[in-house]
Amino acid sequence: MATALAKAADSVIAVEHAARIEHVSKSFAGPAGQQLVLDDISLDVAPGEFVTLLGASGCGKSTLLNLVAGLDRPSAGSITTDGRPALMFQEHALFPWLTAGKNVELALKLRGVPKNERRERAEALLELVRLKGAYGKRVHELSGGMRQRVAMARALAQESKLLLMDEPFAALDAITRDVLHDELTRIWSETKLSVLFVTHNVREAVRLAERVVLLSSRPGRVAREWTVGIPQPRRIEDTAVAELSVEITEELRKEIRRHGQH
Amino acid sequence: MASTETTADAAPGSGSGSGKDSDDLAGLEAGLDALESVQTGRPPLRQVLVEKVLPPVVAVALVLVVWQLLVWAEVTPTYKLPAPSAVWEELRQSWLQGTLHEYIWTSVSRGLLGFLLALVIGTPLGLLVARVRIVRAALGPILSGLQSLPSVAWVPPAVIWLGLEPSVMYAVILLGAVPSIANGLVSGIDQVPPLFLRAGRTLGATGLKGTWHIVMPASLPGYVAGLKQGWAFSWRSLMAAEIIAKAPDMGTGLGQLLEAGRTNSSMSQVFFAIVLILIVGIAIDLLIFSPLERWVLRSRGLLVNR
Numbered sequence A: 001m002a003t004a005l006a007k008a009a010d011s012v013i014a015v016e017h018a019a020r021i022e023h024v025s026k027s028f029a030g031p032a033g034q035q036l037v038l039d040d041i042s043l044d045v046a047p048g049e050f051v052t053l054l055g056a057s058g059c060g061k062s063t064l065l066n067l068v069a070g071l072d073r074p075s076a077g078s079i080t081t082d083g084r085p086a087l088m089f090q091e092h093a094l095f096p097w098l099t100a101g102k103n104v105e106l107a108l109k110l111r112g113v114p115k116n117e118r119r120e121r122a123e124a125l126l127e128l129v130r131l132k133g134a135y136g137k138r139v140h141e142l143s144g145g146m147r148q149r150v151a152m153a154r155a156l157a158q159e160s161k162l163l164l165m166d167e168p169f170a171a172l173d174a175i176t177r178d179v180l181h182d183e184l185t186r187i188w189s190e191t192k193l194s195v196l197f198v199t200h201n202v203r204e205a206v207r208l209a210e211r212v213v214l215l216s217s218r219p220g221r222v223a224r225e226w227t228v229g230i231p232q233p234r235r236i237e238d239t240a241v242a243e244l245s246v247e248i249t250e251e252l253r254k255e256i257r258r259h260g261q262h
Numbered sequence B: 001m002a003s004t005e006t007t008a009d010a011a012p013g014s015g016s017g018s019g020k021d022s023d024d025l026a027g028l029e030a031g032l033d034a035l036e037s038v039q040t041g042r043p044p045l046r047q048v049l050v051e052k053v054l055p056p057v058v059a060v061a062l063v064l065v066v067w068q069l070l071v072w073a074e075v076t077p078t079y080k081l082p083a084p085s086a087v088w089e090e091l092r093q094s095w096l097q098g099t100l101h102e103y104i105w106t107s108v109s110r111g112l113l114g115f116l117l118a119l120v121i122g123t124p125l126g127l128l129v130a131r132v133r134i135v136r137a138a139l140g141p142i143l144s145g146l147q148s149l150p151s152v153a154w155v156p157p158a159v160i161w162l163g164l165e166p167s168v169m170y171a172v173i174l175l176g177a178v179p180s181i182a183n184g185l186v187s188g189i190d191q192v193p194p195l196f197l198r199a200g201r202t203l204g205a206t207g208l209k210g211t212w213h214i215v216m217p218a219s220l221p222g223y224v225a226g227l228k229q230g231w232a233f234s235w236r237s238l239m240a241a242e243i244i245a246k247a248p249d250m251g252t253g254l255g256q257l258l259e260a261g262r263t264n265s266s267m268s269q270v271f272f273a274i275v276l277i278l279i280v281g282i283a284i285d286l287l288i289f290s291p292l293e294r295w296v297l298r299s300r301g302l303l304v305n306r
Helices: A003-015 A061-069 A098-108 A114-128 A142-159 A174-193 A202-208 A239-260 B003-010 B021-034 B045-072 B085-098 B100-133 B133-148 B150-160 B167-190 B194-203 B207-217 B220-244 B254-263 B267-299
Strands: A019-030 A033-047 A050-054 A076-081 A085-088 A162-166 A194-199 A211-216 A221-227
Touching: A003 A162, A019 A061, A033 A061, A033 A076, A050 A061, A050 A202, A061 A076, A061 A162, A061 A194, A085 A142, A085 B194, A098 A114, A098 A142, A098 B207, A114 B045, A142 B021, A142 B100, A162 A221, A194 A202, A202 A239, A211 A239, A211 B167, A221 A239, A221 B045, B045 B085, B085 B100, B085 B267, B100 B133, B100 B167, B100 B207, B100 B254, B100 B267, B133 B167, B150 B167, B150 B220, B167 B220, B194 B207, B194 B267, B207 B220, B220 B254, B220 B267, B254 B267
Parallel strands: A050 A194, A050 A211, A085 A162, A162 A194
Antiparallel strands: A019 A033, A019 A076, A211 A221
């Protein structure tokens, strides 16, 4: 009975937030003593919301994502997520000893999906990222864009409510990145996932997000937020995207300039 | 649970945007995929023959020619350097008497059995050393040291401890091969990119699951290299043990054959034994370890056709 109540309480939180970051600080032991990387960050991601975290290098955006993913613990504050989030990296991080399909199946297996369902589900997920024929392909036989799509299928296989993305398209060429933006938008709107997407690319942030959160650097703090009202599907060359990007870039530059002054 | 299926059903372009946009995207994506994918295949058989098989065959033929020339020139008396034909004759006789496969099988069965024992001991040992910090601090240096200790040094103590029994062979093989196999696995694990471990952890592969699904397969190239070296050490250790430890009830392996040739002052028999030892060593490597290594590397795209 008690567990049922706890579960009910959990799901109430789940309805309100896919992730809740409350007064989170993080410091690392550096050469000059304790170095504060994140300072009192509070941020909520609503269910189904797409949020980008934007910042120059040194703003601790990847650190924050690691904290949310549970790969590291905050020095202060708390982070609650609705289940274990899925995480995509800048590198595809696919396992080269497995085929594309088996990479997806491993995620299913580790989640306890019975053996006889795995293959079918893995194929369905690959189809979702439009890689229907790639099940038996080795990782090295795939192009960069295909690898990231397999990585996306693997992340989706976790069936987390929250997908964390750490500059997942930064290493791709412009055309492929463009296509993957469209793909991500499509999958996001179909799956009703919450996404927390880290990038240093302002246009990418505006192209994708419903909400852009700008972090200041050293230590990382929430500097400003924008709600992006431009309807999806957007294009990165849209005038509205460009205009908001100019405004955000100006703010980002201001943040960066502050560091040169002392 | 059902959400995957429902979303997947909706996949081909029926989602948010208009169908046409989605079809355009699919076409664009298919084009990109086709342009950027790498085609890998095996080289044709003829090319393999010319590039891989022919050169070593020519090299062996050249060695034989030089050998025969040295014999004809009578550089040294034949009791020191027998003619290739005399060694061939030894081989032929041995084949006709049916003793050839006996010599080979005695040694190979000992070598492989010893190697398998070393594998069973060396693998968990390597895993412990690589994954448990205190075990690494304690045993790591000892394992590295043992690897550089010639295993022939273990023959005299093994004979004293175990007597002139076949178990001497296995003891010496283990002491030679276990450190190689364990060290191979340790260096394989050390070279696993941290990204794989992080990716594994986000997928829920922690603890033993992480070891089984991520660490072991990721370290396979280093492990296989360790196995290959472990076999070389097994074979060498065995030959050293067979040459030194002779007793009637220990059978006649290749090492004993070599030593018998020396006591009989039959240089052609000594050469015959050496050639057999070499051939068996090469054959096991070519038949088992090299294909295993190539398969591991090729399946990961780490083997450019070379």
